[in-house]
Amino acid sequence: MxxxxxxxxxxxxxxxxxxxxxxxxxxxxxxxxxxxxxxxxxxxxxxxxxxxxxxxxxxxxxxxxxxxxxxxxxxxxxxxxxxxxxxxxxxxxxxxxxxxxxxxxEGVLGASNGTTLPELPLVVGRLDDLPKIVDKLLSSRSVTVVGPGGVGKTTIAVVAAHQVAKHYKHGAHFVDFSTLGEPQYVPMAIASGLGVGVNVSDPISAVVTFLRDQNLLLILDNCEHLISAISSAVTRILDAAAGVSILATSREPLRTRLETVYRLPTLEVPDHTNDLNATNALAFSAVELFVARASERTGYAFKDSDVPAVASICRKLDGIPLAVELAASKMDAFDAETLLDKLEERFRVLSYGPRDAPLRQQTLLATLDWSYRLLSDEEATLLRYLSVFKGVFQLADAVAMSVAADLGGDCGIDTIERLVARSLVSAEYHDGSLRYRLLDTTRAYADERLIVAKEKPHALEHHARYVLALFERAEEEWSWRIKRNWLSIYAGRVDDLRKAIAWGYSPCGDPQLAIRADPAPLETGWRMAR
The missing domain is CATH 1.10.10.10 (Winged helix-like DNA-binding domain superfamily/Winged helix DNA-binding domain)
Known part of the structure; x- marks a missing residue:
């Protein structure tokens, strides 16, 4: 120092x-x-x-x-x-x-309360999330910030920790597990983050003994690949040390008894560009982040003519902060329109992030690889097969693709739940029913893995036949279902039907299936228009 x-x-x-x-x-x-x-x-x-x-x-x-x-x-x-x-x-x-x-x-931030936190980062677009996380920390002893890779869990956890550190007599202490590969070293990593010497034969007992009389916040970062070991350590610490609170970041919950989970959403993106100019487009946090990072790194000046392209870039990247920042860094080489076109090659284009970022966050591909490698065989297989859906899908759709992948229907139900927990599949309620979807970046990654596994022809055929059967049922139900309910179930599936037709007319497809399905998009569009 x-x-x-x-x-x-x-x-x-x-x-x-x-x-x-x-x-x-x-x-x-x-x-x-x-x-x-x-x-x-x-x-x-x-x-x-x-x-x-x-x-x-x-x-x-x-x-x-x-x-x-x-x-x-x-x-x-x-x-x-x-x-x-x-x-x-x-x-x-x-x-x-x-x-x-x-x-x-060296390595110690000389605050009087012993706090050892990373530098306070600049946060964009988290005005609602940050106070909620702070409130949870002040009312709960164990909070886990959960979300997909690159969504900004570490950043917001560090900022929240800086805000609440003053409430703890012995400050806040940061432990990064991203470079730790073996679960047996979890207690040693926590001890190192606390600056505590431990007995090698029983390190967790030494950590618990030290923490028993401490009043501090312990931040455990990047827990997803060591969930069992970290959960066990957290349980022992919380049971024995009443003055210790835990703030964890992970792509899935720790599932400890006292845990409160906060799912960190992606940034806001505009769903259209009508009436948007360079000023009011910045009200969307994904656009604000893109412009801020592009300006910092390349001197970019946001102008009205760039609004449609920048908004589309942020939508294509699902408002994931890491992906948005990587895209913004390319504005020294491309204009906004060209960058939007280049995003079709997103895993090649969105690379070479900041030098000081963890290796797994220097490219979008590395971030998704990190999550994918943590999956079981069943989870990885179903994720690949789910990439054939163009937009939202329901539990029955996931079960159908699970059957197509020879996993079985019951396995599909359990597996989709685990994929949601691991932040690889998004779940949301709409009109009273639960719907699922893959973020566009996740879908593109899973589709590449589907090709590598040589499963795509099989998956596309099952998808096409399943979607055709779905719309044949829709035709039958039109005469008796309440119109609003019918639209809620089927309106969002038109893109899947178009994809099924395109497969049918492809060299490897089934033209008869395409012919059977062909009038349906026009009919469905007419009904939705009415």
Whole structure:
């Protein structure tokens, strides 16, 4: 840790504080600060800075100047009368303030209550979610933020923890399980996050003994791949340590006795662009995030003509913050319209996220791979087969595809429940009935896995025959069902019928099936129009 004036800087954590409070600043500016502090009082050339901050990349000198200016601005905002960085004309920059290295403080945020949290991140579009999570933390000893990969669980958990840390005598402590591969090391990871020495033969007992007299918040991040071990540890801690609260993030609940689950939704996206301009489009949190990140990283300026394309990009990406941020980072190479077209290759385009992000979150593909590898064979198979549905589907549809995949109907019911719990299938009530759907990004990923498994022809045939039977039943029910109920059941299935017809007319399809189904979309459209 480096000390200069009222500032403290932890390079490994990319954390800069001023009088104990985190300073918001970009990663590139912090990289520049790192190299300058490693050579206090010395001239650091522009070439050395560029090679350090942008290794193996061609970068215009203007980028360096912009980030140095950003760093100076952040320091001057806190200490306006002190000069920290001097320009050496024609050569580079020099850090001119007194610097004290302090190795003993590495990795610890020196707050008086012992809090050890990551830097306070900038949150976009969570004005409703954050207070709800804070309220749950203040009323419950165990809260788990659950959602699909890339939805922002860690970010909002860290912000919530910063807000409530003052309510705990011994602060808040952060444990990241993302790099932990074996369940037996869970107690050791918790002990490490707490800074506690433990008995190797029985580490969880040592952790529980330490926590018994503590009043603190323990944040357990990325729990989904170690659910059983973490659930067991959490149960023991909560039973033995009355002053300890748990805030966990996971793609599925921990299922402990005291757990309160908060399902974090995706960001809001506009469902149409009528009457939207660049100003009121920013009221949608996904658009706000896209524009903010594109502006930060590429200097992008949002304008009215870009509204339809940006809104479509956010819809295609389901408002998933990770996907939106990855897309925004490409605005230095594409305009909005071109990027929208490129999203058809979304797993190739949405790659190379921030260097300091976990590897599993540096590409959209890696994030989905992480979730997919945690599935059982039955769960993975059903997820692949469910990708054939174009939009929403019901439990009976999932059961039909489970039968098509030779899993059996009963297995399909249990498996769809587990996929919902793991945040890979979304469930929602509409007009009193439960409906399911895959996010577009998840559907695209599962479809690729279906192709790799050589199951797609089989799945498409079963889907087509099932959907045709569904609409033949719809024709029969039109004469006696209440119109509103009929529309609620069948109106959202027209795209599936069109897909079935397209399969029927394809080289591998069944033309007779397509001919039987062909008039149905027109008839259905006419009925819905009436």
């Amino acid at each position: 480096y000390k200069f004036g009222p500032f403290r800087f932890w390079p490994k954590r990319q954390l800069l504080t001023h009088d104990g409070n985190p300073v918001r600043i970009g990663a590139r500016a912090l990289d520049i600060l790192t190299l300058l502090l490693q050579h206090p009082g010395e001239v650091v050339t522009k070439e050395d800075l560029v090679n350090f901050v942008w290794p193996r990349m061609f970068v215009h000198e203007g980028n360096l100047k912009v980030n140095v200016a950003s760093l100076r601005s952040a320091l001057a905002e806190k200490e306006p009368h002190t000069v920290y960085i001097a320009t050496v004309v024609g050569r580079g920059y020099r850090f001119v303030a007194a610097v004290e290295p302090d190795e003993a403080s």
